[in-house]
Amino acid sequence: MNLVPVKYNFEYERKLKVCFIGAGGHSFRNVYPTFQYAPVDLxxxxxxxxxxxxxxxxxxxxxxxxxxxxxxxxxEKPDAVFIVTSYHPDGRVQATDIAMDALRAGVHVWMEKPTAASAEEVRQLMLASEQSGRYVMTGLKKMFFPGVAKVKEIISSPEFGTPSSIYVRYPQSMPPFSARADLKNLTSLLDHIYHPGAIIYYLMGKIGKMSYDWEAVNGGSVTNLRFLSGAIGTLHMTAGIAGSSPLERLEVIGQGANVVLENGVHLTYYRKLSGKRPYGRTGSYLVDEQEAPLHWEPEFSLGQLYNKNIFMLGYAPEVLHFCESVLAGQPPQKGTLDASLEIAKLFEAYRTTPEGVVSVVNEA
Ligand SMILES: NC(=O)c1ccc[n+]([C@@H]2O[C@H](COP(=O)([O-])OP(=O)(O)OC[C@H]3O[C@@H](n4cnc5c(N)ncnc54)[C@H](O)[C@@H]3O)[C@@H](O)[C@H]2O)c1
Structure with a gap:
């Protein structure tokens, strides 16, 4: 657990000189406010x-x-730039081109998702980043949700065993296959696939194969995933849920253990039991304290940082990770172009694979 006290902006001795491109709605609500807690001089x-x-x-x-x-x-000759822009009329991502220009100018880049509309464009960013010696990080906020980061910690522990399967629920509609060749019809999918895609890559690694079924009422879908690790998974895109409903549910199964994250914040770890509870002979559901499920949820009484959305939804942690990486001269470890490339491949699989057909995302 990260118990290092969060510093306020004015308490930092060393700061990055940063510029910001984009004065839109999301950046106003969720990105500029993170600078209160980051080593930046805007x-x-x-x-x-x-x-x-x-x-x-x-x-x-x-x-x-x-x-x-x-x-x-x-x-201004900044050390780094934050890019929070939108889409070109043809459906491409404005930030992809702007990031290329920033790298040419020798500036480190933090950009909002989506990184790009194709795997090829992500590869071009990788090349430009390598040639310029400047980092590119995407705000893959799901990797920075404290709840998701805790799931990662739990599933990486020896007690959990090998992560064998995953379920991710995310409400997202897809147009019919015939409409997906035109990028303009896919802005919503492109905008959002980076969220479940980030969770899936962060927790389970690269996808080997995928196939999906799709329904025409809401454009919802269920995707079967086979990871290169051998694990399997399901991405349930629940288009059509109520506007009042929580969006997400995540579950990872290990060996005799599983962990569930509801609504991004309610985390339950069902730990491995030491003995068997015989069927038809077990009179109490209450297991001993040392192997009982562990449950976390935030409190909403105190004026704390952990119950602010910019912390709970990963915005402040992702910006801090970028700033600390650049200040240390180390490439960011999360929100990497490697992660964006895998998400772009998944997006392309939906674009190019008809329902019911198996698509090879990465060769085994
Ligand atoms: N991570 C999240 O939770 C989350 C939530 C919402 C939006 N987003 C992402 O944030 C991005 C922007 O969202 P928004 O709601 O702020 O969009 P927006 O359309 O409100 O704002 C974009 C701004 O960028 C400016 N812009 C575009 N091209 C420019 C250029 N070449 N030079 C200078 N300015 C330029 C526009 O004038 C506009 O003011 C999108 O990529 C979206 O996917 C992320």
Missing amino acids: AAICDSDGDRAAAYARQFGAKAHYTDYNEMFEK
Whole structure:
């Protein structure tokens, strides 16, 4: 467990000089506010809409604002840039091109998901990152959810055994197969596949094969996964759930043990029992304390950091991980381009594979 006290921005001795591209809704709510807890000196903000850039600069304490990010790189010479933009009219990701320009300018990149609309574009970013010696990290926030990070810790422990199967639920619709060739019809899938995709890759590694069934009422789907590790999994895309419903459920099975994360925060670890409880002969469901299930959930009384959404949903931890990595001269370990590449391959599998057909995502 990470018990290192969180520092406030002004308490850091060393900070990165950063610029920010994008003055939109998500960044206002969830990304700029993380800078309160990160070693950053926000020098300038750029948005194509100059009024928004000026308003955000005033709101978040940047000294300058721009409408042209190349001019901003030239004048400000930042260590790193945060990119939170949107989509081109053809459905491609604006941030992919902007990240390439940032690398050419010698600037480290933190970008919101989706990293790119194709595996090929992720490979181009990998090459550009290598050639420039600058890092690219995507905000794969699910890997930074404290609940998901705890699941990872639990399933990596010897007591849990080998992770053998996984279930991930995420409400997402897919259009019919015939519509998926046109990227413009896939903005919603591209926007969201990085969430369950990040959980699946983080916990189980690379997918070997996948196949899925799809329903036409809501565009929901059930995907069977076979991982290179030999483990299996299901991604249930529950399009059509109620707007009042929690979105997510995650379960990983080990050997005599399993762990369940409900709604991103309710975590239960059903630990391996030492003995058998004979069927028809066991009078109590209450197992001994030392092997009883463990359950965690957040409290919502105190004005703490852990019950703020920017911590619970991984935003502050992901930004901190990026800043600390760049300051240490070490590549980020989470939100990597390797992870984005695997998610882009899964996205492409849905684009190019009709329902019921097995797609090889990675050769065994
Ligand atoms: N991780 C999450 O929980 C989460 C949640 C919501 C959105 N997002 C992601 O955040 C991103 C943006 O979301 P949003 O709601 O803030 O979008 P938005 O459309 O509100 O904002 C995007 C901003 O980028 C600006 N922009 C685009 N191209 C630019 C350029 N070349 N130069 C300067 N400015 C440019 C636009 O003018 C706009 O103000 C998307 O990638 C989305 O997938 C992530």
